[in-house]
Amino acid sequence: MKTTRRELLKRGAKTGLLLLGGTALYEVVSGSELLTGGAPLRHAMAVDLRRCLQEEGCDRCAAACHGAHNVPRIADELRAVKWIWKDEMGRIFPETVGRIANAELREKKTVVLCNHCTNAPCVRVCPTGATFSREDGIVMMDQHRCIGCRYCMAACPYGSRSFNWYDPRRFLSEDAINPDYPTRTRGVVEKCDFCAERLDTGGRPLCVEACRAGALIHGNLNDPGSDLRRALQGRFALRRRAELDTDPGIYYLL
Amino acid sequence: MRKSSIVLISAALAALLASPFIVSLLSPPSPPPRPELPRDVKECVRPAAQMRAEHMVLLHQWRDDVVRRGDRREVMIGGVSYAKSLTGSCMKCHRHKEKFCDRCHGALSSAPKCWDCHVYRKEVRP
Amino acid sequence: MIQKAFHGGKLYWLLLGALAAVAAAGVWFYLRQLELGLSVTGMVRDVSWGLYIAQFTFFVGVAASAVTVVLPYYLHDHRAFGKITIMGEFLAVSSVVMCMLFIFVDLGQPFRVLHVFLYPSPTSPMFWDTVVLFGYLVLNLVIAWTVLGAEYRGTPPPGWVRPLIYLSIPWAVSIHTITAFLYAGLPGRHLWLSAITAARFLASAFSSGPSLLILLCMAVRRFTTFDPGKEAIRSMGKIVAYAFSAHVFFILLEIFTSFYSGVGSHRESFVYLFRGLEGHAALAPALWASAILALAALVLIVVPKTRNSLRVLPLTVAMVFVSIWLEKGLGFVVGGFIPSPLGAVTEYRPTAPEIFITAGVWALGFMLLAAFFKVFITVRREA
Numbered sequence: 001m002k003t004t005r006r007e008l009l010k011r012g013a014k015t016g017l018l019l020l021g022g023t024a025l026y027e028v029v030s031g032s033e034l035l036t037g038g039a040p041l042r043h044a045m046a047v048d049l050r051r052c053l054q055e056e057g058c059d060r061c062a063a064a065c066h067g068a069h070n071v072p073r074i075a076d077e078l079r080a081v082k083w084i085w086k087d088e089m090g091r092i093f094p095e096t097v098g099r100i101a102n103a104e105l106r107e108k109k110t111v112v113l114c115n116h117c118t119n120a121p122c123v124r125v126c127p128t129g130a131t132f133s134r135e136d137g138i139v140m141m142d143q144h145r146c147i148g149c150r151y152c153m154a155a156c157p158y159g160s161r162s163f164n165w166y167d168p169r170r171f172l173s174e175d176a177i178n179p180d181y182p183t184r185t186r187g188v189v190e191k192c193d194f195c196a197e198r199l200d201t202g203g204r205p206l207c208v209e210a211c212r213a214g215a216l217i218h219g220n221l222n223d224p225g226s227d228l229r230r231a232l233q234g235r236f237a238l239r240r241r242a243e244l245d246t247d248p249g250i251y252y253l254l
Numbered sequence: 255m256r257k258s259s260i261v262l263i264s265a266a267l268a269a270l271l272a273s274p275f276i277v278s279l280l281s282p283p284s285p286p287p288r289p290e291l292p293r294d295v296k297e298c299v300r301p302a303a304q305m306r307a308e309h310m311v312l313l314h315q316w317r318d319d320v321v322r323r324g325d326r327r328e329v330m331i332g333g334v335s336y337a338k339s340l341t342g343s344c345m346k347c348h349r350h351k352e353k354f355c356d357r358c359h360g361a362l363s364s365a366p367k368c369w370d371c372h373v374y375r376k377e378v379r380p
Numbered sequence: 381m382i383q384k385a386f387h388g389g390k391l392y393w394l395l396l397g398a399l400a401a402v403a404a405a406g407v408w409f410y411l412r413q414l415e416l417g418l419s420v421t422g423m424v425r426d427v428s429w430g431l432y433i434a435q436f437t438f439f440v441g442v443a444a445s446a447v448t449v450v451l452p453y454y455l456h457d458h459r460a461f462g463k464i465t466i467m468g469e470f471l472a473v474s475s476v477v478m479c480m481l482f483i484f485v486d487l488g489q490p491f492r493v494l495h496v497f498l499y500p501s502p503t504s505p506m507f508w509d510t511v512v513l514f515g516y517l518v519l520n521l522v523i524a525w526t527v528l529g530a531e532y533r534g535t536p537p538p539g540w541v542r543p544l545i546y547l548s549i550p551w552a553v554s555i556h557t558i559t560a561f562l563y564a565g566l567p568g569r570h571l572w573l574s575a576i577t578a579a580r581f582l583a584s585a586f587s588s589g590p591s592l593l594i595l596l597c598m599a600v601r602r603f604t605t606f607d608p609g610k611e612a613i614r615s616m617g618k619i620v621a622y623a624f625s626a627h628v629f630f631i632l633l634e635i636f637t638s639f640y641s642g643v644g645s646h647r648e649s650f651v652y653l654f655r656g657l658e659g660h661a662a663l664a665p666a667l668w669a670s671a672i673l674a675l676a677a678l679v680l681i682v683v684p685k686t687r688n689s690l691r692v693l694p695l696t697v698a699m700v701f702v703s704i705w706l707e708k709g710l711g712f713v714v715g716g717f718i719p720s721p722l723g724a725v726t727e728y729r730p731t732a733p734e735i736f737i738t739a740g741v742w743a744l745g746f747m748l749l750a751a752f753f754k755v756f757i758t759v760r761r762e763a
Contacts, residue, residue, distance in 0.1 A: 070373075078424040078726060091723040094645075098723070112722070121567055127506035128495040134324055142321050143371060147495050148418075148488020151506055153428040157568025159721035163428055163488065165419040177373055179341065185370040186417040187488025200326045244567040260383075 042137040043116065043194055044221035044249040045205070046231045051215035052110045059086060061111060064210035065192070070183040072164075072171035081162040081184075083192040084113040084207055093238060093252075111207070111216070114139060114160040114192040115240060115248035122152035122161065131189075137221070137249055138194045148187040157244055161191045221249065287361035290353040299331045299343075310366070313340060341372055381525075381532050384758040385751040391603060395750055399743040406740010409733040410485060418488055420733045426720040427728040429486070429713055431738050436482035438588070438709035439745075440513070440559040441581060443475035445589020446520060447552035448619050454545050460611040463760075467600075467608070468593060469524035470752035472552075476517040478745035485737055505561040512555045519548045524752075532759045556581045563716065570638075571649035571716040580630040581708075586623035588704040590616045591697035596753075598694050606757045610690060617693050621681045624700055628674055631707070652725065653715045660718075662727045663711055670706035673699045 065071070065084050074080045090098040090106030097106060116139045123133050130145035131152050153161045167186040177183065181197075184190050195205040208216040219228025237251040298305050300312065316338035319325040328335045336343045348354040351374050359365065388396075413420050423430040449468035452458035484490055501507045523544055530537040560578035567573065574580075594616050597608040638646040651657060653667045677699035680686045687693060714728050730738075 078426070079419060080425060087722055094723055124503050125506065125566070127501050127504040127510070128492075128499045129501050130495075130499075132322070136324070138324075140321070140324075144317060144321070145492075145495055145499060146489065147492045149483075149486070149506065150428045150488070151504070151562070153425075154563075154569065154717070155566050157566075157721050159426065162425055164417065165423070165425075166417055174375070177375070179373040179375050182371040182373060185367070185489075189488075196324065197326075200324050241568060246567065 039135045039137070040222060041135075042118075042221040042249070043199060044137065044219065044228055044251065045194075045208070046217040046228055046237065046251040046253050047111055048213075048215045048217065048231065048253045049110060050253070051213040052211075053089075053108050055213050055215070056109070058213070060210045060212060061207035061216065062086070064206045065195075067176070068178055068181060068206055070168070070172055070178055070181055071190075072166075072168035072183075074166065074171050079165040081164065081168065081190060083162075083190070084111055086110060087112050092240060095241070095243075096238065110252070112158070112160070112240075113207070113250065114194070115158055115246065115250045116194055117249065118247035119245060121155040121157065121246060125151045125155040127151065134196070136199075138196050138199070139191075140193055140196060141190060143182070143184055143188055143190070146188040148189065150189060152189055157241055157246065158248075161189050163187075163189050284361070287357045289355075289357045290350065292347040292349070295347045297332050297334070298347075299329065299336055313344075316340075340368060341374070345374065381529055381755060381759065384755040387758070388754055392750070392754060396747055399747045399750070402743035403740045403747065406737050406743065409736040410740065412733060413485070413737065414490070418486075420731060422728055422730045422734055424726055424728070426724055426726040427714060427717040429717070430728055431710070431730045431734055432482045432486035434709045434713035435738055435741070436479050436486070437559060437562075437581075437713060438705060439475045439478045439482065440556055441585030441704075441708065442589045442592060443472045443479060443513075443516065444552045444556040444582070444585045445593070446472035447549055448586050448590050448623075449593070449616070450545065450552075451549050452615070452619075455549070458615065460609055460615050464593070464597065464608045464612050466524050466528055466756055467596065467753065469520045470756065471589070471593060471596070471749060472520045473517060473524065474745045474749040474752065476513055476520070476555075477748055478741055479513060480517075481741045481744060482738075485741065505558055505565065509555070509558045509562060512551065512558055516548070516551055516555050519544060519551060523548060528756060528759055532762075553582065556585050563712075568721060569716045570646045571712070574634060574637075576630055576633060580627065580634070583623050583626040583630055584704045584708050587620050587627050587700050588708075590620050590623070591701040591704075594620070594697045595694060595701070596749075598690075600753065600757065604757050606760055613690065613693070614688055617681065617687045617697070620697060620700060621687060624674075624678060624681055627704070628678055648719055649715045652718045653711050657719060657725045660725045660727050662729060663714060666706045667711050670703045670711065673703035674707075677703060 062082075062084050066073070066082075069083060071083055072081050086109040088106065089108050089110060090100075092110065092112055100106060116137055118133070118137065120131075120133055120139050122131050123139060126132070127149060128145050128147055130142050130147070132140055132142070134140050148163070150163055153163060164184055164186050168184050172183060195203070195207075198205065204218050205216075208218045217228050217231045219226035219231075221228060223229065231253065232251060236254040238254065239248045239251055242248070300308075305312070320338050326338065328337050330336075345351070351369070409420075421430060421432075446468040449461045449465050453461035453465045484493060487493060496507060496510050523541055526541045527537045557578045560581040563569070563572035564574060564577035594613055597613050597616075601607050635650060638650050648657065652660070653663055654671075655661060656664050677696050680692060680696040681700065686696065718727070719725050
């Protein structure tokens, strides 16, 4: 345990310095844990509403995601755990779609998930660095570190985070568990991690793979030649609560 | 309270706190735990002595590489490539948690929380 | 000096016994919560903070309010407070301990609590809140114990304690300011996202804290041989009058901006709290009670005749305390979550285990306070 102790001392010393005003705030967090901005790779996604809204009642994306990531199926909707799910357009975009007269369009459903904000409030408030921004734009959770204070849930302006009020294993049948992906434990917060485990090895997010309508387009936002950029070209796109300047990475194509 | 009663109570408390240590010093040493090693594989990712002392350090390094730094490159050791993964690498050789992990950890009453989240399933292990 | 806490009459032990019984019930329910998770509480996905964090917020205010007796005594030489500054500091110590317990019982993974220090995160107000609360605890404990210890030995307090006392004054303001920053910096929670949240917190703290201290002084006058003095109690009444007027004023400011601007999202939480949304109005009775108590108490505390009457004052400050408890220790935190980011109106009702655990923390805090006051009163009597 030598390394850990040394690391702890180092961090302690750095905090000490900080308290004395000797170090700039951002230097205390080690470089790789901070988003640097202008990175060559910025993972992002577009939801093509023309395609998605047509598939009423379809939940292939959520089923694929929740199945592979061992998301517990909790009947108590108020304490449910969700990574990606469908909600009403009027509720997703209260300031635009929520105000149009056409009730049918307001109540149409499309997908919501973590927005993987560049300027993520959840990352800013986390007292242990359990939630952090990767340089490629993924807002990641380190489940080993989460103390379950739920400050991130108060901070997220999208309601994208879920807490494990229960032991999640109680809601996963033994044969339904994917042994290659960990479950979570009681008392930690979780959310979509953009399939970091797949993106890191050159794959695409599972929801994108599972969508038969081709409504979900993933790609590198900073690469003008990516599928995502081509999809965004020449079409209007909405982002959720853009006025908050969190810079969400999920675009909804009109 | 009188001084004498304070001293008496303190002494009793100290004796109570020290009792487990005294008992274990007086009782015969328990046999060392014998974790079962895999028969078909001879080399681990590090020498046995190092693994015995520092396996958690290695696991924490792997964990931080993968989860925090997104560094999933495999590690080459003795010509063999290993994914930085508890269930994907360690448990491929040390197939039985009960006969390996649990024997030492049980004997030492140390209960790491790995399996609260990471999935260990006997029936899927060959 | 600590041995003084172990000598007491029947009443003292009866009080400690009763509090210990409540605390034991709290511990029992906490063990259940440890086993079953936070599902035993009324908190849900959309209202993910409840009674625990609201009580934490409220008691940070009570802790900070020690400054309302320390500052007049040490900076303005207000002699009447000489008798009660130590009581104020002990109240601060007990309150900070309660705050820490409330945070602890709220954690989903309490055994990992030290991660806050193992992985310090300076961008998080929660990290800084932990730092300043610990500092405030140590400061007040050291100050109160040293000054009282000097009195016990019949010597003047050592010189080094003076700078610590001066430091404790801005430090008291810092703990509640940073607690307000927990809320005031979150985008998309419009009840909280307000520059005057910290000012509101300080105003409500400096009304609820001295109110509690007045009630404690009256109890001490009644049940012990120690008399904090009428002048001290009346001075605190004056502090409550100013602070509570500011508190009510600040709330009216929030209501003006939210409603006159016509911006719906700023208005919704207030509408929920006082009238309800989509037929859900569980907190409305509590918030109306708070408002009515506030207006009545405001009249009683501002009019000199009723403020200076030691018969009316306890009733008035009890109303102030309850009014702020309902507004800040319940409405502010819960109301900030409703409606949810996706526009859902989900109500929060604390469960029995949650209420017992909360009562348990209160009981532990008041046991500590009773022991501190016992030491203080005994030393004062013998000195």
